[in-house]
Amino acid sequence: MCLAIPAKVVELFPGERSRALVEVTGVRRHIDIGLLEDDPPVPGDWVLVHVGFAMSKISEEQALDQLQMLTMLGESEAALEEVQGYGLGERAET
Amino acid sequence: MKYVDEFRDAGVITKAADEIRRLVDPERHYRFMEVCGGHTHAIYRFGLKDLLPPNIELVHGPGCPVCVLPMGRIDDGLSMARDPNVIFCAFGDMMRVPGAQGSPLQHKARGVDVRIVYSPSDALNLARRNPDKHVMFFAIGFETTAPSTALVLMRAKAEGAPNFSVFSNHVTIIPAIRAILDSPDMRIDAFIGPGHVSTVIGCRPYEWIARNEGRPIVVTGFEPADILQSIVMLLHQMRAREAKVENQYKRVVPWEGNHAALRAMAEVFELRPYFEWRGMGFISQSALRIRESYAQWDAEQRFQTPGVRVTDPKAAQCGEVLKGVLRPAQCKLFGKECTPESPVGALMVSSEGSCAAYYNYEHRKHSPLTTIGAPA
Amino acid sequence: MNAVLPKIRFRDPQIEMAHGAGGKASRRLVEDLFAPLLMGTSTEPLGDAAHIDVDGTRIAITADSFVVKPLRFPGGSIGELAVNGTVNDLAVSGARAQALVVTYVLEAGLPSEVLEAEVRAMATAAACASVKIAGGDTKVVEHGKADSMYITTAGIGRPIPGIELSAASVRPGDKVLLSGPIGDHGITILLARGELELEAELCSDTRSVLPLIEAMARVAAPGIRWMRDPTRGGVATSLNELARDCGLGVMLWEDALPVRDTVRGACELLGLDPLHIANEGQFLAIVAPQYAPAALQALHQSPGGSAATIIGEIREEPSGTLLGANAYGGVRAIDMLVGDPLPRIC
Numbered sequence: 001m002c003l004a005i006p007a008k009v010v011e012l013f014p015g016e017r018s019r020a021l022v023e024v025t026g027v028r029r030h031i032d033i034g035l036l037e038d039d040p041p042v043p044g045d046w047v048l049v050h051v052g053f054a055m056s057k058i059s060e061e062q063a064l065d066q067l068q069m070l071t072m073l074g075e076s077e078a079a080l081e082e083v084q085g086y087g088l089g090e091r092a093e094t
Numbered sequence: 095m096k097y098v099d100e101f102r103d104a105g106v107i108t109k110a111a112d113e114i115r116r117l118v119d120p121e122r123h124y125r126f127m128e129v130c131g132g133h134t135h136a137i138y139r140f141g142l143k144d145l146l147p148p149n150i151e152l153v154h155g156p157g158c159p160v161c162v163l164p165m166g167r168i169d170d171g172l173s174m175a176r177d178p179n180v181i182f183c184a185f186g187d188m189m190r191v192p193g194a195q196g197s198p199l200q201h202k203a204r205g206v207d208v209r210i211v212y213s214p215s216d217a218l219n220l221a222r223r224n225p226d227k228h229v230m231f232f233a234i235g236f237e238t239t240a241p242s243t244a245l246v247l248m249r250a251k252a253e254g255a256p257n258f259s260v261f262s263n264h265v266t267i268i269p270a271i272r273a274i275l276d277s278p279d280m281r282i283d284a285f286i287g288p289g290h291v292s293t294v295i296g297c298r299p300y301e302w303i304a305r306n307e308g309r310p311i312v313v314t315g316f317e318p319a320d321i322l323q324s325i326v327m328l329l330h331q332m333r334a335r336e337a338k339v340e341n342q343y344k345r346v347v348p349w350e351g352n353h354a355a356l357r358a359m360a361e362v363f364e365l366r367p368y369f370e371w372r373g374m375g376f377i378s379q380s381a382l383r384i385r386e387s388y389a390q391w392d393a394e395q396r397f398q399t400p401g402v403r404v405t406d407p408k409a410a411q412c413g414e415v416l417k418g419v420l421r422p423a424q425c426k427l428f429g430k431e432c433t434p435e436s437p438v439g440a441l442m443v444s445s446e447g448s449c450a451a452y453y454n455y456e457h458r459k460h461s462p463l464t465t466i467g468a469p470a
Numbered sequence: 471m472n473a474v475l476p477k478i479r480f481r482d483p484q485i486e487m488a489h490g491a492g493g494k495a496s497r498r499l500v501e502d503l504f505a506p507l508l509m510g511t512s513t514e515p516l517g518d519a520a521h522i523d524v525d526g527t528r529i530a531i532t533a534d535s536f537v538v539k540p541l542r543f544p545g546g547s548i549g550e551l552a553v554n555g556t557v558n559d560l561a562v563s564g565a566r567a568q569a570l571v572v573t574y575v576l577e578a579g580l581p582s583e584v585l586e587a588e589v590r591a592m593a594t595a596a597a598c599a600s601v602k603i604a605g606g607d608t609k610v611v612e613h614g615k616a617d618s619m620y621i622t623t624a625g626i627g628r629p630i631p632g633i634e635l636s637a638a639s640v641r642p643g644d645k646v647l648l649s650g651p652i653g654d655h656g657i658t659i660l661l662a663r664g665e666l667e668l669e670a671e672l673c674s675d676t677r678s679v680l681p682l683i684e685a686m687a688r689v690a691a692p693g694i695r696w697m698r699d700p701t702r703g704g705v706a707t708s709l710n711e712l713a714r715d716c717g718l719g720v721m722l723w724e725d726a727l728p729v730r731d732t733v734r735g736a737c738e739l740l741g742l743d744p745l746h747i748a749n750e751g752q753f754l755a756i757v758a759p760q761y762a763p764a765a766l767q768a769l770h771q772s773p774g775g776s777a778a779t780i781i782g783e784i785r786e787e788p789s790g791t792l793l794g795a796n797a798y799g800g801v802r803a804i805d806m807l808v809g810d811p812l813p814r815i816c
Contacts, residue, residue: 003132003741004238004290004316006097025095025735027670032215034245035355046097048293048346049739051185051235052213053242056293056352058097062345070106070319073113073326095735104797111798141800186741186812203486210812212666212740318800435494435808445741455802458791 004050006058007031009041022049097345101317102140110322111145117329124150126328127418128286129271131158131446132316138455140318150325153418154451156270157288159234160187160444161416162371163263165406168193170399171232171261175206181224183209183217184232190443194404197443214246214260221250221258228257230393233264238290240264240382241355244362247384250391261393262384265369267291268299269380273371275307279419284328285311286321289343294359296351297339304337315343362388372406372440373413412439415448422452429453476506490537492702492748493807497711518698519563521629530565532556533624541588541618543662545654545673548621549591551750554676555701556625557599561680562697562753564635564687565627567599572606572623577616584618599678601625630684632691637715639695645762646720646782647755649682649769650675652705653733656747656811661736668739670732675751677774683753685772686765693761699753703807706745708754709792710806722782722794722804745794745804746811756784 007022007029018034020041033040033047033054041047047054100106118124128134134154137143143152156162172193175182182198189199189210202208207227211217217231233243243260250258267288274280287300292313303311310331314324324342331337341347362385369381384392406412409427414420422428422441432438434450441447480502488495500516519532536552557567572592576585596603654675661668679699687694696716700708705727713720729737729744737744757765762780769775792804 004293005738006095007739008096024739025731027668027732027735027739029668029739032213032242032245035241035352035358038354048290050290051239051242052215053245055238055290055355056346056348059345063097063100066323066342066345067100067106070110070323073109074116095731095738098738102796107798139802140796141802144800145798189812190808199488200484200486203484210665216667318798434805454805458788458803458805459793459801 004048004055006046007049009043009045009047011043020054022047022054098317101315101319103319106319107145107322110319110326113326114145114150114322114329115147117326117333118147118149119333120149122149124329124332125153125281125283126150126286126325127153127155127274127282127284128314128321129155129157129267129274130286130288130291131161131444131448132290133286133314133321134158134448134451135446136316136318136321138451141455142318142321143456145322146325152286153282154415154448155274155418156371156374156416157236157267157291158441158444158446158448159236159239159263159265160191161412161440161447162265162270162374163191163234163440164370164372165193165404166370166400166402167263168198169195169404170401171230171393172198172201172206173399174230174261174393174397175201175208177228178207179227181207181209181220181227181229182232183211183220183229185212185234186210187444187446188232188234190437191440192437192443214243217260218246218250218255218258221255225257228259230397231258231260233260233262235264236267236288236291237264237294237359240363241294241352241358244358247362247388247391248358251388255391259391259393259396260384262363262382264363264382265371266365266380266382267295269377270371270374271300271303273374273377274417275303275309277417277419280417282309282418284309284332286324286328287311287313287339289313289315289320289347292341292343292347292351294352294355297341297347297349298351300339304339308337310337311339313339313341313343313347315346361385370403373416406439410438412441415441422449423457425449429457478503478506487810488808490702491807491810492704492707495808496703497806517563518559519565519625519627521563521565528629530560530563530627530629531624532559532563533622534559535620535622537617537620538659539617540662541584543658543674545658546676546750547588547591548619549588550595550676551674552621552623553592553595553599553601554678554750556623557601557678557680558699558750558753560625560627561678561683562699564633564694564697565629566680566684567601567625567627569602569604570596570623570625571604572621574606574608575616575620575622576608576610577613577618578610579613580618588619588621595678599680630687630691633687633694635694635696637696637712640712640716640718640756640784641695641758642718642784642786643759644695644756644784645759645780646709646722646784647757647762647765647769648705648728648779648781649679649752649754649775650777651728651730651733652700652749652752653729653737653744653747655750656704657733657736659748660740666740668736670736672730672732672736675749677751679751679753682769682772682775682778683755685768685775686755689768690757690761690765693758693765694755695758696756697753700749702748704744704746704748705754706743706792706804707806710804712756713792714790716784717789719785719788719790720782720792721785722792724794725797726779726781728777728779742811746807
């Protein structure tokens with residue numbers, strides 16, 4: 001149910017709408033993109049592959065957003081502690 | 095590996111773990127269930143429990159499509175393969191699951207034509223390349239996998255494939271979650287929600303969990319940073335006394351799901367009135383069967399199967415472990431009669447099964463003083 | 471003479487592919503059936519080769535069989551595997567191969583040019599490894615009975631001076647050394663079978679590891695405690711066997727493991743763990759900490775040794791267990807394979 005791998009679309013096939021060649025760190029596989037027929041990927045797009053089928057396109061923007069949120073975890077807290085260090089008042093309820 | 099390595103980065107993971115420690119209420123015991131077997135596997139594989147404070151307990155749910163399959167269904171599938179003209183194919187996950195007369199691999203050793211495939215498309219290709227044989231594909235999986243089986247059946251019909259059929263053992267996730275919440279011995283505070291199933295069904299189907307049952311649920315990815323971030327989000331909700339559906343796995347899961355996939359499923363499958371889940375009994379509207387319009391490719395129609403209900407040995411507590419009522423090590427057979435080599439139940443042989451994950455990754459780590467140290 | 475043979479613990483009703491995969495099932499077959507009946511009451515842990523005393527001279531002896539399909543694959547063929555595999559078994563037991571004997575079981579219908587290609591490959595590999603092929607035997611079986619050809623080799627060798635190996639000599643604090651990237655061979659074979667429709671630029675790592683071991687021995691012989699070549703079952707199986715045989719714990723630093731990107735990608739796609747995949751040109755060595763830097767440097771300075779690295783260390787606890795630690799503090803137990811590695815979708 002769950003093993004799915006991000007892979008990059010490297011080639012499409014003019015006669016075969018459902019086929020694509022994808023690559024993951026140098027390993028290439030032909031997969032089926034029939035489940036993305038409403039918004040087919042193009043070479044360069046990244047897709048999530050499960051049992052030889054592309055399930056979804058991967059949004060680079062969302063990935064970066066999420067990494068940004070993760071990187072910032074604890075930073076507002078750290079800023080707060082720094083302020084506390086100046087003895088400017090009681091610790092706020094968080 | 096892009097979209098993988100970034101979410102396994104030590105810096106990011108450490109921050110998330112620190113944030114979790116900051117957010118927990120030390121007076122409280124939290125019970126979070128990860129529904130999906132892939133999450134169970136990831137949690138053990140990456141040693142994530144070691145990063146969590148001791149008052150967060152992760153309870154393993156029934157989202158392992160191999161684990162919930164009653165033994166009788168495996169026997170039914172293998173009975174179709176006894177005909178020497180039949181090629182039985184299935185994913186690797188199925189190969190060691192014990193039926194009453196042995197697993198698919200054991201049948202293979204006795205001369206039955208059993209083959210591993212990586213995709214339902216492989217099964218149809220096998221049929222095209224072996225016109226004098228009949229290829230029967232033993233299909234398993236939740237809604238993540240069912241659309242792919244559906245597409246392959248649509249192709250088989252379009253080309254009028256004469257020698258191909260599918261034995262559908264696809265099940266659906268929502269009834270499983272409902273069964274957990276209906277279970278009287280259950281005390282789950284929040285859910286780490288299925289990730290890849292949600293690429294198909296979207297996030298809406300989980301809304302009743304938040305609204306009617308008052309439990310937070312976060313749709314979650316499978317890398318360590320995803321799972322930890324999801325726990326951060328669950329803790330925030332609990333602190334704020336909220337219960338809503340959130341999507342942590344935004345880079346991959348669309349809120350509305352995948353309409354093409356849902357269409358394919360609707361074209362080929364319909365819900366069975368009820369289906370037996372190992373250890374959980376009969377659950378209504380919880381499994382998919384092939385529609386009459388595809389009867390020619392439905393193995394259940396083409397083959398006579400014994401249809402025998404095989405009950406698990408009484409001592410095996412697969413059901414309770416599946417529902418998260420018992421931890422794997424609490425089952426009386428764990429590690430003794432039931433090991434990955436000689437599994438009694440599918441939870442021990444499926445790579446997603448809680449018992450296998452616990453056995454392979456955890457239960458020998460018994461020294462709490464084990465420190466990691468740094469490479470030389 | 472009526473020898474009283476021991477009662478057998480082996481209870482599996484039939485032989486299956488798992489029994490040849492190098493994991494737990496294989497172990498059971500050897501320990502519970504073959505060893506008690508054939509090797510009597512010996513309590514020595516089973517190694518890759520045996521060192522026996524012949525009239526006061528120590529000789530190392532080993533045997534191996536090769537049943538690979540397909541016969542030819544990127545980076546090598548069954549012929550090279552046969553020679554290198556046996557030379558390596560002797561090398562990791564601390565011996566320099568002197569001579570091999572070879573038996574062929576050939577399937578009727580095998581084209582002669584296929585056989586010739588394999589024999590040439592063996593001759594070349596033997597010359598490369600400086601080992602003599604002293605003789606052999608041939609049998610032919612009916613079509614359908616030998617997958618083209620099966621090769622068995624037996625090899626004898628002389629102990630490399632200064633090396634004394636045993637699991638019992640391993641101590642907490644010893645370092646785990648690996649000669650190079652893992653998973654190349656097994657994944658190459660999987661891809662070469664063509665069943666999984668994956669393509670990658672990858673080839674088998676088959677080679678003789680004797681020169682590397684000799685280079686290491688020249689500077690670190692007294693510190694080398696134990697060695698193994700991680701073939702079927704992979705590094706995880708070999709280190710589990712070590713942990714069991716020495717009763718100590720082994721801690722691997724997972725981020726230190728050398729794995730090629732292509733192997734990693736293929737393993738991720740299939741749901742396999744590189745630690746369980748066969749290697750045909752690598753070795754593991756447990757080295758005392760004061761000798762480890764010199765051993766590593768000697769490998770780095772030898773042809774083919776540049777990727778050698780320290781991947782872990784021996785611990786007191788947990789006894790008999792292989793653990794893997796990642797960079798952020800998560801720990802998992804790494805078990806032996808049960809049977810063949812199976813691709814998974816879940």
